Each structure stands twice: as C-alpha cells, then as structure tokens.
Amino acid sequence: MGVLNVTPDSFSDGGRYTDVDAAVQHGVDLFRQGAHVIDIGGESTRPGAQRVDAKTETDRVVPVIERLFAEGVPVSIDTTRAAVAEAALAAGAVVINDVSGGLADPDMAAVAAAARCPWVLMHWRGHSRDMQRLAEYTDVVAEVRDELRARADEAVAAGVDPGMIVLDPGLGFAKRAEHNWALSAHLDVLIDLGFPLLFGSSRKTYLGHLLAGPDGTPRPVGGREAATLATSVLAVASGAWGVRVHEVGATVDALAVWRATGSPRFRGTRDARDDRQERR
Ligand code: PMM
Numbered sequence: 001m002g003v004l005n006v007t008p009d010s011f012s013d014g015g016r017y018t019d020v021d022a023a024v025q026h027g028v029d030l031f032r033q034g035a036h037v038i039d040i041g042g043e044s045t046r047p048g049a050q051r052v053d054a055k056t057e058t059d060r061v062v063p064v065i066e067r068l069f070a071e072g073v074p075v076s077i078d079t080t081r082a083a084v085a086e087a088a089l090a091a092g093a094v095v096i097n098d099v100s101g102g103l104a105d106p107d108m109a110a111v112a113a114a115a116r117c118p119w120v121l122m123h124w125r126g127h128s129r130d131m132q133r134l135a136e137y138t139d140v141v142a143e144v145r146d147e148l149r150a151r152a153d154e155a156v157a158a159g160v161d162p163g164m165i166v167l168d169p170g171l172g173f174a175k176r177a178e179h180n181w182a183l184s185a186h187l188d189v190l191i192d193l194g195f196p197l198l199f200g201s202s203r204k205t206y207l208g209h210l211l212a213g214p215d216g217t218p219r220p221v222g223g224r225e226a227a228t229l230a231t232s233v234l235a236v237a238s239g240a241w242g243v244r245v246h247e248v249g250a251t252v253d254a255l256a257v258w259r260a261t262g263s264p265r266f267r268g269t270r271d272a273r274d275d276r277q278e279r280r
Helices: 020-032 054-070 082-091 108-115 128-134 142-158 179-184 185-193 205-210 227-239 247-261 272-279
Strands: 003-005 037-039 076-080 094-099 118-120 164-167
Touching: 003 020, 020 037, 020 054, 037 054, 054 076, 054 082, 076 247, 082 094, 082 108, 082 272, 094 108, 108 142, 118 128, 118 142, 142 179, 142 185, 179 185, 179 227, 205 227, 227 247
Parallel strands: 003 037, 037 076, 076 094, 094 118, 118 164
Antiparallel strands: none
C-alpha cells in the first residue's frame, strides 16, 4: 500500500501533493513501482494535528481519486468519516482505510457493509489531538488484540462481511515507542484473530527515536527509510498481509529479497512441516 497524503500538514509528505496533478502523478508512480493500492488521505493524523471539516477533506481527495480511477490505479481512502468514504467510493476508491477502526463515525459500518469493499480497521483510542495521553497499557499486545477483536465483532454485527475486514495495530496511534516495538515483536498474536494484518511503520517517530544522534536528537523523517524497510520486511516475514509505506520501489525490492529466501508462505501449499519431512 503506497501512501499519498493530499494534506498541507502530514508529518512526512505534507504539502508535497496538494496540487492535483502532482498528487495523481505520484500515485501513478507508486503504482508503477509495484504498490497494489494507493492510500489517499485528506486529513493529517499526526500527533496533535487539528481536524479539518468533512467538506475540506472531501474536496482534497475526490479529484485525485477520480483521476487515479481513470488511470486504472486502485485507491483506498484513508478517512474516519463515513461521508468522505462514501464520496471517495463514488469517485472510484475500492478500499476504506479507517484509522479509527469504526469508532470515530457510527455511520462508517453501514457504508462499508453496503459497499462490500475491504475495510481496514486500525487500532485507535482517540483523535490525534489527544491520542498520546491515551497511550496507557498494562499489556499492550493483549489490549490491542482485544480492542481489535471488539472492532471486528462490531463490524460483523453491523453487516460487514468478515472476509472484507483487515486489521492494523496502528503504530504510533496512542502508542509510545515501546508499545510499537512490543506489537511488532508479537504480530502473530494479532494475526491469530484470523484477519489479514496491515502494518504501517513508514517513517514514524519511533524510528526517529531509535536512530537518534549522540545528543538524543531524533533522526529526521528523511533518514528513516532503511529502518522502515527493515520493519516492513520483518512484519511480512512475521505474517503481515500488507505494509503501508511511502517508498514503494525500495519496499518491493526488499520483499523480493525476502521472497527469494524461499519463505514457506510462497511455496503454495507446502509448509515448514513438509520441509522438515523432506530433509529427513
Ligand atoms: N498511519 C498513518 C495514517 N494512516 N493507516 C493505517 N491503516 N495504518 C497506519 O499505520 C496509518 C494509517 C499516519 O501516517 P502518514 O502520515 O504516513 O499517513
């Protein structure tokens, strides 16, 4: 999943693709580099961000989605608002990526159910403005698992086909660095819920802290790409179904390397058990 933020203020690409032509070109480029879907967001979710109204958000994304649809590029809409999702689907989007997991807007489930499209339910505890104060956990992996399960159960109860649900741990959303690392190390616990798992580490702040200079200054956004590749490959190797990244070409290359190592997941019906038997 390639990231395309058409916002003036997203943390890593804010302001670069507010012009429709530039946004469409970037979406096409990411698709040609190997992204299966381009995730378009019209509202920044960076910590502390101020909200924009639904009309502003819709006006930012719809012209870009229409043009990408015309170019044959599959698009997902990154929004927490049912009205924006509806307008995006009408413009040609084929996936709803809801960072609130359906919590922000009670009408989102009905939109997802009616559209019968994949719906990404990300783990979330509140809007950007106050999410860092919600980063309190006793056992982050178990709590995120239980909260994601509740989101999925509620979606199914609202009529969403379970086969259309994708879960996401929501790195950085009401999570400090130690929470992100714990979740990354235990993706299997979330995958055991039985849904495909999307993983989004790309350029996030916790990578900047990991790579801080000797004086403690976090590595700027532009220097987090190698760490993003490492976390993305590790996530896929742990069973993640997809990764949401800004640098698609490099990610595709890194995943080709992983695939060439002969991961059991890419050997059809064979699994580790078959391999062990063969070796005997
Ligand atoms: N992160 C951001 C925005 N949308 N959606 C999903 N499903 N998962 C994420 O981790 C996620 C998201 C924030 O980062 P951005 O500035 O790169 O969009």
